[in-house]
Amino acid sequence: MSYNLLAEGHLDLFELSQCASHYEPLELFPVPASVAITAEASEPARMTLDALGIAIPLSRAGAEAGAALRALVEFMWTQDANVFDLYTGEQISTPSELAGVLERISG
Amino acid sequence: MNELLERTLMLSFDRLGSGGQMLPFALVAREGDTTECLTIVAERSDKAAYFGRRLVKERASTALEYAIATDAYVRRDGERLDAVIVEMGKRGEAIAQVVAQPYRVSDGAAERVGAPLSLASRPSELSDWDPHSSNWGAITPDIYNDARKLAVHIVNHNLELDENVERTIRFLRARIRHHARCLPAGSSQLVHYDDRGQSVTASARTLLVTGLSEDVEVRFSSAGNG
Numbered sequence: 001m002s003y004n005l006l007a008e009g010h011l012d013l014f015e016l017s018q019c020a021s022h023y024e025p026l027e028l029f030p031v032p033a034s035v036a037i038t039a040e041a042s043e044p045a046r047m048t049l050d051a052l053g054i055a056i057p058l059s060r061a062g063a064e065a066g067a068a069l070r071a072l073v074e075f076m077w078t079q080d081a082n083v084f085d086l087y088t089g090e091q092i093s094t095p096s097e098l099a100g101v102l103e104r105i106s107g
Numbered sequence: 108m109n110e111l112l113e114r115t116l117m118l119s120f121d122r123l124g125s126g127g128q129m130l131p132f133a134l135v136a137r138e139g140d141t142t143e144c145l146t147i148v149a150e151r152s153d154k155a156a157y158f159g160r161r162l163v164k165e166r167a168s169t170a171l172e173y174a175i176a177t178d179a180y181v182r183r184d185g186e187r188l189d190a191v192i193v194e195m196g197k198r199g200e201a202i203a204q205v206v207a208q209p210y211r212v213s214d215g216a217a218e219r220v221g222a223p224l225s226l227a228s229r230p231s232e233l234s235d236w237d238p239h240s241s242n243w244g245a246i247t248p249d250i251y252n253d254a255r256k257l258a259v260h261i262v263n264h265n266l267e268l269d270e271n272v273e274r275t276i277r278f279l280r281a282r283i284r285h286h287a288r289c290l291p292a293g294s295s296q297l298v299h300y301d302d303r304g305q306s307v308t309a310s311a312r313t314l315l316v317t318g319l320s321e322d323v324e325v326r327f328s329s330a331g332n333g
């Protein structure tokens with residue numbers, strides 16, 4: 001199993017791919033903008049933002065992965081990205097919320 | 108020097124000369140010898156090139172070449188220099204070039220300092236670059252069954268709100284595509300939603316299945332098959 005997050009924003013996916021190796025214990029992949037998925041067929045089509053998928057395989061969870069995740073999320077914040085914890089469904093927007101995620105991963 | 112680069116720099120220096128500040132802009136040359144000049148509106152200067160690329164992308168079907176100009180700085184021999192940064196791409200070429208023209212301002216006028224410096228290359232906005240084609244590093248499937256050549260994604264996400272279902276589907280579509288490039292040939296993928304203890308609506312369950320590609324197997328813990 002992995003602990004998963006999604007960072008959405010005006011992201012330069014090419015630049016991110018160039019620095020993905022800096023966060024190596026994490027599995028990173030692009031989630032390009034697309035037409036939003038909705039249950040209601042009548043809802044007008046809208047485009048999502050580009051996003052970065054972040055998976056922390058539990059087999060690789062530990063101090064190194066925690067440090068990499070902290071660095072990556074803090075970098076995402078500098079890019080005005082919205083980071084979501086897919087386990088809770090909540091946005092991670094403060095250091096204390098990030099600390100909670102890091103605790104769940106290491107715990 | 109490339110003609111579009113020279114035009115871009117001339118326009119940049121015209122703008123810098125009239126007050127020392129340059130609003131970022133994009134030039135898009137089209138068939139019929141017409142060129143559109145677009146001012147880039149961005150709340151943050153470091154996002155100007157990003158928004159410029161979006162403007163170009165929107166016009167890619169009719170564009171022959173483009174240039175995006177932003178005002179930043181570069182370091183040369185340890186010295187920080189103000190510079191106009193220009194990204195240029197052409198139809199039919201996969202790669203765009205990024206160059207910097209250092210400048211200095213004296214008596215209200217900006218003047219070039221030396222020749223443009225080559226900074227980097229990146230995918231052109233006039234090409235169909237696939238972000239998945241870059242090297243994003245290793246994958247780690249949650250489970251990989253060698254005998255069945257099956258990679259399994261165990262998904263323990265909050266699925267009770269529509270927006271969380273949407274994010275989950277986007278995440279899984281992209282991760283499945285990412286894994287498909289790296290898994291052994293002939294592998295297939297299975298998504299197992301661990302939805303125990305959650306109230307997931309019927310329409311959300313349908314989306315969680317139909318939102319993924321048809322060749323991806325899907326299971327729910329609540330269905331008793333896992």
